[in-house]
Amino acid sequence: MSQRIINHPVLGKLDESQTITFTFNDVEYSALQNESIAAALLANGIRTLRHHEESGSPRGIYCNIGHCFECRVTVDGVQGERACLTPLTQGMKVVSGGKLQTDVRDWRANHGK
Amino acid sequence: MENKTIIIGAGPAGLTAAITIASRGHSVVVIDEYMKPGGRLLGQLYEEPNGNWWNGIVESDKLHQQAKKLGVDIKLHTPVSNIEVQDGIWSVHTDVEIHETTHLLLATGAAENPLPIKGWTLPGVMSVGAAQVMTNVHRVKPGERGVIIGVNVLSSAIAMELKMADIDIACITLPVSNTVNEKFGQPLEVMNSLLHVSHMAPSAFIKMGSKLMKNDFFKQLGITFFPKNGVKMWDIPIMLRKAVTEIIGDGQVEGVKISTINPAGEVIPGTEEIIGADFVCIAGGLYPLAELAAVAGCPFYHIEELGGYVPLHNERMESTLPGLYVAGNITGIEGAKVAMCQGQTAGLSIANNLENGILEKELVSSIQHTEHTRENAYIQFHPEIAHGKDKLKLYWDEYNAAVTK
Amino acid sequence: MSEKDIIICRCEEVTYSELKETARKFQCTPRELKLRTRAGMGYCGGRTCRNAVDSIALESTERNESQISLKYQPPIRPVSFGKLGEVIE
Ligand code: FES
Numbered sequence: 001m002s003q004r005i006i007n008h009p010v011l012g013k014l015d016e017s018q019t020i021t022f023t024f025n026d027v028e029y030s031a032l033q034n035e036s037i038a039a040a041l042l043a044n045g046i047r048t049l050r051h052h053e054e055s056g057s058p059r060g061i062y063c064n065i066g067h068c069f070e071c072r073v074t075v076d077g078v079q080g081e082r083a084c085l086t087p088l089t090q091g092m093k094v095v096s097g098g099k100l101q102t103d104v105r106d107w108r109a110n111h112g113k
Numbered sequence: 114m115e116n117k118t119i120i121i122g123a124g125p126a127g128l129t130a131a132i133t134i135a136s137r138g139h140s141v142v143v144i145d146e147y148m149k150p151g152g153r154l155l156g157q158l159y160e161e162p163n164g165n166w167w168n169g170i171v172e173s174d175k176l177h178q179q180a181k182k183l184g185v186d187i188k189l190h191t192p193v194s195n196i197e198v199q200d201g202i203w204s205v206h207t208d209v210e211i212h213e214t215t216h217l218l219l220a221t222g223a224a225e226n227p228l229p230i231k232g233w234t235l236p237g238v239m240s241v242g243a244a245q246v247m248t249n250v251h252r253v254k255p256g257e258r259g260v261i262i263g264v265n266v267l268s269s270a271i272a273m274e275l276k277m278a279d280i281d282i283a284c285i286t287l288p289v290s291n292t293v294n295e296k297f298g299q300p301l302e303v304m305n306s307l308l309h310v311s312h313m314a315p316s317a318f319i320k321m322g323s324k325l326m327k328n329d330f331f332k333q334l335g336i337t338f339f340p341k342n343g344v345k346m347w348d349i350p351i352m353l354r355k356a357v358t359e360i361i362g363d364g365q366v367e368g369v370k371i372s373t374i375n376p377a378g379e380v381i382p383g384t385e386e387i388i389g390a391d392f393v394c395i396a397g398g399l400y401p402l403a404e405l406a407a408v409a410g411c412p413f414y415h416i417e418e419l420g421g422y423v424p425l426h427n428e429r430m431e432s433t434l435p436g437l438y439v440a441g442n443i444t445g446i447e448g449a450k451v452a453m454c455q456g457q458t459a460g461l462s463i464a465n466n467l468e469n470g471i472l473e474k475e476l477v478s479s480i481q482h483t484e485h486t487r488e489n490a491y492i493q494f495h496p497e498i499a500h501g502k503d504k505l506k507l508y509w510d511e512y513n514a515a516v517t518k
Numbered sequence: 519m520s521e522k523d524i525i526i527c528r529c530e531e532v533t534y535s536e537l538k539e540t541a542r543k544f545q546c547t548p549r550e551l552k553l554r555t556r557a558g559m560g561y562c563g564g565r566t567c568r569n570a571v572d573s574i575a576l577e578s579t580e581r582n583e584s585q586i587s588l589k590y591q592p593p594i595r596p597v598s599f600g601k602l603g604e605v606i607e
């Protein structure tokens with residue numbers, strides 16, 4: 001299944017020459033070199049990037065430019081990375097966040113001044 | 114220490130400022146959290162009245178290449194979390210290091226306003242800007258068939274862009290009216306605001322609008338008789354007499370519930386139907402993204418015409434804080450061409466201050482050029498933008514009078 | 519939270535009726551409404567919901583034209599502890 005826009009009347013043909021592979025929740029997918037994690041997953045038909053930490057409701061991209069933090073995933077072990085502005089590289093391991101066992105609202109306590 | 118000017122934001126304003134400063138021989142670093150330079154300019158794609166295409170990717174690339182040639186240091190994928198000032202030195206905190214400078218320009222652009230609707234957290238619901246970037250920049254379809262909620266300049270322009278990429282748009286329609294969505298959900302209000310973009314033809318709808326809507330009576334008439342199934346613009350139905358009451362789907366978007374509304378935006382019972390879609394765009398317009406200016410302690414004014422709260426600044430793009438400048442949509446919502454002019458002005462302001470005021474003449478002409486560009490803008494986000502700028506001038510004078518007293 | 523209620527703050531899942539209720543009860547300013555409900559205090563720093571929360575509070579209080587209505591506090595982007603550690607070390 002591909003949702004890529006290969007031919008565009010004004011923007012021309014998409015360069016698909018450089019492909020890589022990465023994993024999302026341990027499943028391997030292919031992507032274009034340097035595209036965002038969010039774009040690659042969508043091109044593979046995947047919209048749900050994480051589940052809300054408390055309610056468990058599914059979330060995907062919302063703003064696509066780094067403002068809303070809805071798309072945060074764990075990338076090669078680093079938590080809280082925004083899938084919409086992180087470029088993919090070969091072999092990247094992406095893991096979605098899920099509902100947590102405990103109440104996480106307190107993460108802010110460490111930020112407040 | 115080498116004193117590099119720091120610019121936060123690699124959009125049209127930030128890059129133009131960088132080019133302006135670097136071409137005077139000063140060193141500049143531009144920081145942006147996105148993975149490509151260009152900011153919101155990247156997604157833009159429309160045909161101008163003279164038949165030329167405004168291609169945001171090409172324009173961004175031009176700016177990027179020019180900046181690179183002049184030796185501008187562009188740090189991408191680098192979020193800024195805080196700025197502070199001490200003894201005239203600004204420090205800019207990123208994830209990995211702290212940069213220092215005497216001249217700091219904030220060109221952080223705009224963020225999108227939400228139109229909260231039942232079900233809008235479902236995967237597949239995204240801001241209209243998100244769909245634009247997915248389509249034009251990443252070349253991935255946001256979905257096969259979409260519904261756009263919110264009728265305004267931005268959403269109609271982006272609807273056409275999606276159409277160009279062969280994405281089916283079921284309709285552009287209103288959100289159900291509530292305290293938050295207020296004006297966006299009232300057909301009369303929306304019609305009113307659309308009248309100001311009548312120059313954005315080719316649109317039968319808008320042409321009809323501007324002729325018909327000469328006064329309030331006709332406006333009322335226009336809404337009452339506005340065909341329930343909408344009129345088509347670029348073959349996309351625009352439905353001003355319908356509103357989405359809920360976005361539905363099991364785990365992701367499968368469609369929307371839509372009802373007929375009266376001219377005041379109230380749902381007419383028994384009119385509900387379901388439209389199938391696999392993605393939904395929320396188009397609540399843009400507001401200036403000014404959190405760094407707020408953290409720095411700039412005074413703010415709420416100016417409707419500029420899209421929300423803006424940090425106080427003058428025509429030279431200087432804020433009230435020494436060494437802190439602003440340019441682009443952080444100063445009010447306008448098109449990329451105006452943002453570039455403002456970037457040039459901010460750049461000249463900074464260079465002028467670095468060079469003991471020898472660029473006064475250039476600065477004055479850059480300010481005039483900005484006004485000229487504003488007057489001739491093809492896409493205007495608010496019809497009274499110039500009026501908003503006048504208000505700001507008054508606030509600036511007031512503020513400075515109070516401070517010097 | 520009722521399943522059918524509209525979420526206003528996506529990060530903290532604060533609903534429309536919760537905000538309306540609180541605003542009515544306490545005649546809150548935007549800042550106070552935020553503190554009482556946590557709307558706007560989530561991961562995105564209120565970037566997504568701020569104006570929506572504002573508009574609910576502004577039904578019962580006047581907008582302050584000459585001051586940002588909801589205060590911003592650094593960091594405006596979440597900083598991970600790992601990264602903070604690198605800076606401090
Ligand atoms: S989608 Fe909003 S931050 Fe990634």
Ligand code: FES
Nearest residue numbers: 527528529560564
């Ligand atoms: S949406 Fe409310 S804090 Fe993020």
